[in-house]
Amino acid sequence: MTARLMVFTRDLRVHDNPALAAAAQGGEVVPLFVLDETIISRHEQNATRLSFLLGSLRDLDASLRDRGGQLVIRRGPWVKTVLETAAQAGAGQIHLMNDVSGYAMTRLARLREQAAGARREVITHPGVMTAGPAGLSPAGGGPYQVFTPYYRRWLEVPRRDLAPAPRTIRVPGSTDAGSIPRLADLTGARRAAAAPEPGETAGRKRLRDWSRQHLAGYDDNHDDLAADKTSRLSPYLHMGCLSPLTVVHEVTGMPGADPFIRQIAWRDFFAQLLAAKPEAAHRDYRSRDGAGPGRRWHHDPDGLAAWQEGKTGYPVVDAAMRQLAVEGFMHNRARMIVASFLTKDMRIDWREGAAHFMARLADADVASNQLNWQWVAGTGTDTQRHRIFNPVRQSQRFDPDGRYIRRYVPELDGVPASEIHEPPAAARTARKYPQPILDHAQAARAWRSLG
Numbered sequence: 001m002t003a004r005l006m007v008f009t010r011d012l013r014v015h016d017n018p019a020l021a022a023a024a025q026g027g028e029v030v031p032l033f034v035l036d037e038t039i040i041s042r043h044e045q046n047a048t049r050l051s052f053l054l055g056s057l058r059d060l061d062a063s064l065r066d067r068g069g070q071l072v073i074r075r076g077p078w079v080k081t082v083l084e085t086a087a088q089a090g091a092g093q094i095h096l097m098n099d100v101s102g103y104a105m106t107r108l109a110r111l112r113e114q115a116a117g118a119r120r121e122v123i124t125h126p127g128v129m130t131a132g133p134a135g136l137s138p139a140g141g142g143p144y145q146v147f148t149p150y151y152r153r154w155l156e157v158p159r160r161d162l163a164p165a166p167r168t169i170r171v172p173g174s175t176d177a178g179s180i181p182r183l184a185d186l187t188g189a190r191r192a193a194a195a196p197e198p199g200e201t202a203g204r205k206r207l208r209d210w211s212r213q214h215l216a217g218y219d220d221n222h223d224d225l226a227a228d229k230t231s232r233l234s235p236y237l238h239m240g241c242l243s244p245l246t247v248v249h250e251v252t253g254m255p256g257a258d259p260f261i262r263q264i265a266w267r268d269f270f271a272q273l274l275a276a277k278p279e280a281a282h283r284d285y286r287s288r289d290g291a292g293p294g295r296r297w298h299h300d301p302d303g304l305a306a307w308q309e310g311k312t313g314y315p316v317v318d319a320a321m322r323q324l325a326v327e328g329f330m331h332n333r334a335r336m337i338v339a340s341f342l343t344k345d346m347r348i349d350w351r352e353g354a355a356h357f358m359a360r361l362a363d364a365d366v367a368s369n370q371l372n373w374q375w376v377a378g379t380g381t382d383t384q385r386h387r388i389f390n391p392v393r394q395s396q397r398f399d400p401d402g403r404y405i406r407r408y409v410p411e412l413d414g415v416p417a418s419e420i421h422e423p424p425a426a427a428r429t430a431r432k433y434p435q436p437i438l439d440h441a442q443a444a445r446a447w448r449s450l451g
Contacts, residue, residue, distance in 0.1 A: 003028040003172055005091035007082055008071075010099060011127050011240035012056045013200040014063045014165045018125035023095040024166040030089045030175055031064055033057060034082060035075040038103070040186055045359045047189035048328035052198040052362045056239050057180050059199025069169030073178035079110045086120055089172055094120055097127040097240070100271045101366045102278025129268045130244040131157045136272065143276040145381055147269050154265045162249060192328035196235050196362055203236030207250055216255040223333045225316070226403035230332060231260070234363035237267065244268070267368055273381070274367040281370045282351065284379040297349035306437055307342055308356055310409070313428070313436035315420060316395035317341050319408035326408070328362040333398055339376040340389035345443040350377035388444050395421040409433070 006023035008031065014020060023029045043049050061071035074081045086094055094115060099105065112122045126132045131154055137143070144150035183191065196202070214221070214229045221229040236242040244264050251257040274280055306312050310321035320334035330338070335357075342353045354373040358364045374380030378387075399405060402420035406413050411431045415423050428435055 007096040021163040036078040047191040055198030100275035203241040238365040270371040322408040343377040
């Protein structure tokens with residue numbers, strides 16, 4: 001057994017891919033991606049995410065072919081398919097990247113167990129986080145629970161070197177590459193009309209262009225909803241078209257880099273929390289301080305539907321939800337506003353909101369999505385657990401001219417800036433825009449009364 005098997009997961013790139021670099025050294029390698037039936041079924045309704053995945057696989061295949069290789073595609077139960085491919089290739093080593101979700105860690109453990117029985121070695125490599133867990137645990141052990149001390153330590157820990165992209169990839173001549181399926185082969189759902197361009201090539205170009213044009217003003221502009229000057233790198237980071245370490249290396253030393261790098265650290269922070277407590281993907285990270293009736297989430301299917309469809313009567317909330325539907329993306333400030341509105345104004349379970357995001361976002365990342373939702377909902381790591389975002393004030397502050405609102409809620413296009421954040425009843429009726437589904441001030445008082 002001389003060939004090596006390289007299993008791509010969430011590292012769909014040739015640059016800074018430690019698993020690929022190691023597998024391609026000094027011999028033949030089979031670069032494999034398995035369309036995991038379990039994951040495909042979980043994300044069947046997120047055509048935007050699946051479309052981004054397929055486009056990223058096509059880009060990866062092109063990069064491998066430029067180096068003399070090709071991407072091998074299989075579909076089926078992940079562990080079984082990986083081991084079958086390893087046997088067919090005569091591969092004694094299986095290389096892949098570590099990951100942090102409960103499912104990823106469980107399937108890796110199963111792969112190790114079954115590979116050992118077949119006398120195959122499973123070798124894992126870093127890549128999903130900028131800084132690995134080594135040296136990033138507080139004195140008492142376990143993960144960091146608070147971001148600021150985590151970030152201080154994150155800045156101190158030495159980082160690995162960027163892994164070089166292999167110049168040549170030699171694939172055994174008898175390998176059947178298979179084919180990348182069409183989106184219609186995976187789902188009947190429709191992708192967002194303005195979804196991001198997939199793949200490492202697009203991600204690297206986006207990083208270069210954005211950092212040169214907008215990084216210097218990032219600290220001043222990243223909360224400006226209408227300016228749309230955030231990096232939009234999240235789908236490339238989620239699917240591993242870019243490594244977070246590549247992003248940090250690219251921007252370090254440039255004007256404006258520090259506040260942006262801090263956001264990469266937030267991503268690592270949530271990843272290390274999920275790795276330590278995988279059940280946080282679907283359970284409260286922290287108790288809601290009591291189980292009395294006042295603390296229970298409300299069951300409100302009609303209200304949930306209004307929120308999902310961008311018909312709450314709060315313009316900034318509706319604009320954000322419609323942006324999500326059209327682009328498979330939502331501005332980070334807007335994500336906090338709509339999450340606060342759902343959980344603390346409407347008192348609907350954060351899991352309902354997180355599930356909707358996971359079904360729509362191109363960057364549907366379990367750690368970042370679920371734990372950001374919990375941060376806003378008061379069940380996560382926010383030290384101010386009763387923080388409430390006032391949607392009108394947020395709109396006035398971060399979209400003062402109403403340009404973001406008009407972009408996504410065209411029925412309010414003629415409303416002046418002085419009124420667009422909270423349109424009068426007559427203007428709503430004339431433009432067929434809904435009245436507010438609740439009174440924010442009343443909802444905020446009710447939330448705070450819970451103590």
